[in-house]
Amino acid sequence: MMRKIKLIWDFRGEVAAKTAEHHEIHLKEFIEVEKLEVNLTGFEILNDMYAIAFMVVEEKDMIAVRDALKPHRGEVFEENSKK
Structure with missing residues (x-):
């Protein structure tokens, strides 16, 4: 099983x-256009001035997606957490 x-x-900020x-x-x-295998995205509001958007990709696709979309950071996705 490939890591995700x-x-x-x-x-950050008021918006x-x-x-x-x-x-x-x-x-x-982007997922639809690139026909990526994983289709898990989301956003989380962490407080009044900080929120994140995220996308989960297969490890084999990570470098191409990273280079195209320039995320601020990444981490290994734990299947159980769904976050």
């Missing part, structure tokens, strides 16, 4: 939540 990587974009929510739309569009 959670690519994360950080947004962080709306920006992260909107960014997820573009991530879903």
